[in-house]
Amino acid sequence: MPHTQVPTARCAALVGPYLSGKTTLMESLLSATGAVTRKGSVKDGNTVGDAAAEAKARQMSVEVSLATAEYLGERWHFLDCPGSVELAYETQCALMACDVAVVVAEPQAEKAVILAPLFKFLDDYKIPHLLFINKVDTLGDLRVRDVVQAYQAVSSRPLVLREVPIREGDRITGYVDLVSERAYHFNPHSPSDLVEIPAAMKDREAEARQEMLESLADFDDALLEQLLEEVTPDTTRVYEDLAKDLASDLIVPVFLGSAENDGGIRRLLKALRHEGPDVAATATRQAIPENGTMAQVFKSFNASHAGKLSFARVWRGTVSDGMTLGGERVSGVYRMMGHGQEKLAQAGPGEVVALGRLDKASTGDLLTDKGNLGKPELWPEVPAPVFALAVHAENRNDEVKLTGALQKLVEEDPSLLFEQAAERGELVLSGQGDIHLQIAMDRLRSKYNVAVKGHAPQVPYKETIRKGTEHHARFKRQTGGHGQFADIQVEVKPLPRGSGYQFEDAIVGGVVPRQFIPAVEAGARDYAVQGPLGFPVVDFAVRLVGGQYHAVDSSEMAFKTVARQ
Secondary structure, three states: OOOOOOOOEEEEEEEOOOOOOHHHHHHHHHHHHOOOOOOOOOOOOOOOOOOOHHHHHHOOOOOOEEEEEEEOOEEEEEEEOOOOHHHHHHHHHHHOOOOEEEEEEOOOHHHHHHHHHHHHHHHHOOOOEEEEEOOHHHOOOOOHHHHHHHHHOOOOOOEEEOEEEEEEOOEEEEEEEOOOOEEEEEEOOEEEEEEOOOHHHHHHHHHHHHHHHHHHHOOOHHHHHHHHOOOOOOHHHHHHHHHHHHHOOOOEEEEEOEOOOOEOHHHHHHHHHHHOOOHHHHHHHOOOOOOOOEEEEEEEEEEOOOEEEEEEEEEEOOEEOOOEEOOEEOOOEEEEEOOEEEEEOEEOOOOEEEEEOOOOOOOOOEEEOOOEOOOOOOOOOOOOOOEEEEEEEOOHHHHHHHHHHHHHHHHHOOOOEEEEEOOOOEEEEEEOOHHHHHHHHHHHHHOOOOOEEEEOOOOOOOEOOOOOEEEEEEEEEOOOOOOEEEEEEEEEEEOOOOOOEEEEEOOOOOOOOHHHHHHHHHHHHHHHOOOOOOOOEOOEEEEEEEEEOOOOOOOHHHHHHHHHO
């Protein structure tokens, strides 16, 4: 599809819980805008989003997917975000790059609680967002107002219903827009038809419209006066209030539809276009500096052939292929469509692009033509890992390859962590849960071609002692020529938890020569590596109080050996 020149581009993130239909919604949006000629399905595995093998195998989003479309002369970038709570950090980073978020939810009141953490994050970072109640064709006899009331219980911002459904029996066949007061009839996989408002709907529509206006009047005194005087507000004024309040994260407009059957999609697109903020407003909200070129990385991706790609939002200025950005040379500017790439000469404000070969750039970094400003204060904190697997290559020759692949995984997903557990001799991969780590293991196999196995890490038990003791040990060996001799007396006592190992030299009179005392300390420390039960011994003190030596046969090795005894 040919691309027209537009001054700026805008970005919307599709977020919501697992199975809410975000990927299907993105397919529907792309189809409605003509960005794709044939709408794909999650079941068939041919959607623009969820192109990774791990996503297709699970029929769920496992990473942020990018897509681009043009609608009424504006370029839009859509970010399809994972819904699993274990992949929340990936979603949070993507949300920092968007102008507006579309929260996709199912029409089931009992699932409202799942959205509580997402609503809280959006409000904490003042990200404008609207609620799209998907799958309304499965609502049955449940009322939309009851569903909205359930979601209101987990949102600190007022949910403002923008549409009311038209019912025929227990089926929802269309909706009435509460601002324009126009009614539309759903046509599966086609634009909705403009129809007359059913007579039976007029009272309900008037009631719902009044509730919407009263919600807006909470933030507009002039509108409140009009309502008190029973003056019908101008439609233009209502749209302006909706746009202003949405941009300020004061309200959450609520829309209805069916992504599977393309119902309500064009109404959603129009709301995004007319009421969503633009890149300039978002850059101001994010406190992006105003001078020079500014682009911010929200995800790193290691492509099999193109090397490292940094997914970034251009906040200000123009990013060009070959320019220096963040202290590195940009080697390629790409517009993404799932895993497909379109090479660009440059990208202007608002564009979401992949920048090639910025090896030093990491997630959150604000890149300028002057250098890398690093991660701003207003950036989500990486969650601490809660689940771990010990991983090893099936082929020992792949151990070095495995370490390199793990480093790339952590670069792509900072909520993963890997470390070499020296005490256990294991390579441990940690993350947000079992699904999170299984996805990582699958990527190691499919993307990095490393055959790996995982199992529960060994528990790093430690030993200690409950009470002190005294001990006398002698080591004597005669083998012809110089022999070996060492004799020591020690006191051993427990220490408070976390004290580790301590050694005290209490020798008087030179019964153990000064040069042998470090060997005694080292010998006791060596033995503590593996105690009587087979685990490290900690939190104890050894006090050397006496001993004997031989002028010829004593040596450092002999005293180290007797200390182990």
